[in-house]
Amino acid sequence: MNSIPLPQVDPVAVPAPGWLLRVLLLVTFFLHILPMNWVLGGSILAVASRARGRRGSPHHAELARKIGKSLPVAVAAAVTLGVAPLLFVQTLWGRLFFPASVTMAWLWFAVIPILILAYYGTYRVAMAGEKAQGTGLVAALSALFFLTIAFFYVNNMSAMLRPDSVAARHMADPRGWALNVADPTFWPRFLHFVLGAVAVAGLGVAGLGVLRRKAEPEFAAFAMRHGALWFVAATMANIVAGFAWILLLPREVMLRFMGGSALATALLAVGAVLGLAALLVMTLAISAKQPERSVRLGFLVLIATLVVMVLERDQVRAGFLERMAFEPSPWVAPQWGVIGIFLVLLVAALATIGWMIWPRQDRGLP
């Protein structure tokens, strides 16, 4: 595959070993997808609940209000935690990421104004408070905008793995409007992430029920059951999407998951088992009299599943990189001193944030 126009490596040394960047990428990406899934899936669920609340279901109306109130903070967390993995992706694979971005330049740029609008939309809804009338359209538009951002992200992240088709699209039209939707893996991949977000948000709603079971027992019972239902429905559909994604991968990449790579195969197996376990636990939660324990267990299994899924996604990328014979820069000169300062400051930041958000006795004081 020598004809693939792969940019030359930079004549400035990479300031960290590849393994460190990759570990940080995976850790921060995992942290990013938690709030990101809540934003995307939660905003979709809230739109559905709002529609049913309007038809006279007070629990649905309350759920939509609660989700709406949480979204500004969730967007802030998703954006903040999303900056780091994008930085590490560019450090590791900028030579793939930059061309893919340029091919869809206007659309990639559009993520920024769309995000600003969606974000302001969440504030509009959250600040409307109890009388959330008139914000239905805003909430629906915000959800649609978040979905659009996901669409563009999946386009770019899947395109960067196909530098051959990126080059073909750029040569055909360099104005920056080309999407990667003709890639056979695109739609199952997009669907897999959107359904995943809905499932995670469903479990989040069930978790909200667990948290509110003392203060609002009726609403809590509703939220646990309703969230579990969303989780189960979305996950069942997602099993189909996930397998479609694997089967539509280029043969060399797919075979890694079928024994070609012990790690990829094991991850797929563990991920499937965990996903099915979560599905089973949450199915039980739908009909259980005391669903809290199922929801708690489901939550733990889901976290484990997400960890494995992040690693699987990394294996998909590894397969594509191997396929195109991607060679990382041979010139690595780690800036250990600066890396050390970063790690110390990271711990300090986590401690400071922890101190600030820790529930404290101050509450209720003027």
Next chain:
Amino acid sequence: MNYPIWDLPASGLLIAGVAILHVFISHFAVGGGLFLVLTERRARRDGDAALLAYVRWHSRFFILLTLVLGAITGVGIWFTITLVHPAATSALINTFVWGWAIEWTFFATEIAAAMVYYYGWDRLSPRTHLAVGWIYFAAAWLSLVIINGILSFMLTPGEWLTTRGFWDGFFNPTYWPSLVARSFAAIGLAGIYALFTAVSLDDGPLKEKIARWAGLGWVVPMAIALPLSLVWYLAAAAGAGAPVAETLGAASARTTDVLGALFSRSVATGHPFAQTALRVALLGAAFTLVAVLFIALVRKRAYGRVLTGAILVAGFAVIGGGEWAREDLRKPYVIGSHMFVSGIRLPAARGTPRPPTGFEDRFAMDALNRSGVLPAALWAHLPADWTAEAGGPAEEEAGHELFRIECSACHTLDGYNAVRPLVSGQSSATLEGLLGRLAKPVNAAGEATSWDDPDLRLETWRGRRMPPFVGTAAEKRALAVYLARLGGGEIAPPPSGVADGAALFEANCAMCHGDSGEWPIARVIRGRDARWLYDALGRLPQLKDVMPPFEGTEEERRALADWLAAVKGGAR
């Protein structure tokens, strides 16, 4: 070249738009944090419930502006530079990824603190709430401390050029003046925004209190301190080799000369955009000073949206003009003495750590001059065999591709920084000659040097801050053919090898002295004979300091003098 080019003419403008908007808000996010926490402390200390209510209300405006528009446009700058300038982004990331990672820890703390502060008015004790406010301000300012290192690096990379060391690039020659200037701007903007939100207060005494507190305490000192810090900044930039005097059309980088050049009518040199930008910034600061004094001392309680809105616009002009001028100072580099705006790199400075063996920088100008830009460009549409027919459509197409690669980052055809009027009526021979003398490497003393000189300066054609043309002779000709077609000029045949006065005039003089040039030659040399002209060609810079020396052979000098005397001078 190493990366695909987004077909967006003058794409730098998109970066400028996003960046100026972001800077205007993000500096407020820093200074505004300090304003919130100091004002809250003062209100609590004095038991001033009205002032406390105002801070609380102001904090909502603050959050909505900084957390959404401010934070997301910051990410937006990053998105935009990756699209417009992947090569520079890659170089910056390889140098500063850990700087950004450190900044990210502050950014995360800042965002979390802002949320806790905003939602914590009723939930936290006053003591904790103030502590969170201080954490917010510290984190916001520290993120400026980090980003300032990367931003100032791009103008003056300093020792990094030879050491490639993180700290050498970070604490570069303009780091400290830039940090001080940005901190002052942040404080001043906090006061400006506070006046803006105080307009809607009904409480007269409170409104007056805020006018004095925000106006006299925050804006006025900064409207004086900021221009002074800019003087320091320009001096540091000039000391590090940035072309301050040249860009601003001043005799030197001294403040009096700069101000004289900016506000006198007779300045004909320098970069007009940079001059206008700096003029706008200084006038904006002056207006801000006067208007805020007027509010604080005269209007007191009766200031409204129009006046505070005008001050906000003036503040925007200060920030926007200052950033614009800084960007223009950096031109034609995207990273000073390392990479041109076109993405073409200079050869590594002497003494730079060598890459591993077998690694050759295909996108350094020496390599490109040897083997050509078009063969190296991975993403170019290259017509087959374009060198076969001189002046043919294939050559013109190759020239168009070269224009896209080397010129389109700054020039549009007819819009911003339009190229068509610049080349209008010029022949391909004239343009080819011009392309050959856009920029020369000189040292700090102004003597010719090589491109890998660690103390490199750039001497540009008439101070226009253009990068040198990079590529082979055939490529230079192809670009000239394309530009000549664009401007409706003649396509000259390739040089014959015989010293031909007319061709020499076309290539070396016609850009300025041709019939459509600024100084048509006939007027200048009427009545002069060939002997005088031969003598004058030997001392052009002495005749007029903007003239470059004639660099042809003895035979060419004689041929040109004879031709000028015969055709243009009207006497022998």
